[in-house]
Amino acid sequence: MSFTGEQYPGVKAPTSDSDGFLLNHTMLRVKDPEKALAFYTRVFGMRVMRRLDFEEMQFSLYFLARPEAGEAVPEESGERTVWTFSQRGLLELTHNWGTENQEGRIYHDGNAEPQGFGHICFSVPDLEAAEAWFDANDVEFVKRSDQGKMKNVVFVKDVDGYWIEVVQADRLAALGD
Structure with a gap:
């Protein structure tokens, strides 16, 4: 049998009406x-x-x-x-x-109050190499991989202040419960 998704309160089984949605x-x-x-x-x-x-x-x-x-x-x-x-x-x-032509950042990044949208995410093959690449390109960090409670996860900002999570997939197997 193939994996059909984790189950939690509120999860409903999809019907054929949503077949092909992506x-x-x-x-x-x-x-x-x-x-x-x-x-x-x-x-x-x-x-x-x-x-x-x-x-x-x-x-x-x-x-x-x-x-x-x-x-x-x-x-x-x-x-x-x-x-x-x-x-x-x-x-x-x-x-x-x-x-x-407007001054300053003009869009809400979703992480300031009131919070809403949080971030997009990119998976990279080598997190340290990605951090070095970001440094070389003057990318603004929110959090480096060795900071905070969640290690091996990086957050940077784009030019509009939106947060971008950056992960190396094979480092995340033990993440969460």
Whole structure:
């Protein structure tokens, strides 16, 4: 028998009505797309898969991913849009035009009061190498892997102040109960 998920109060068995549903993307609003794109493409090695502009509503969407080596991504924009919305685990950066001209950080990071959204997470093959890479790229740390109660977990901030958890999967087997 294959694993079907941990069970807790409130967990309901899925029905066939949700067959085929998948988590496609998480959206973060960004103040300045040039700075945000530089951060996510340089520091985390993501690529922009698709940009969609909505002139009437004055915003742009940037869909970022880390395709597997050799993965076929369509060249034609319409086909690539369909491909983008059929993927798992993309990051959508939303830019409301004109926000780049506002002073200071303009979006709630979810960790200040009142808390809500917490963070996104990247898994890396070598946590120490990732920390050194972040230092070399002047990435702001919230917590290093040797700090706090949860060792082997790093938190950094992106250019808009959103928290990013960074983990090395094979170090987390004993995490929690």
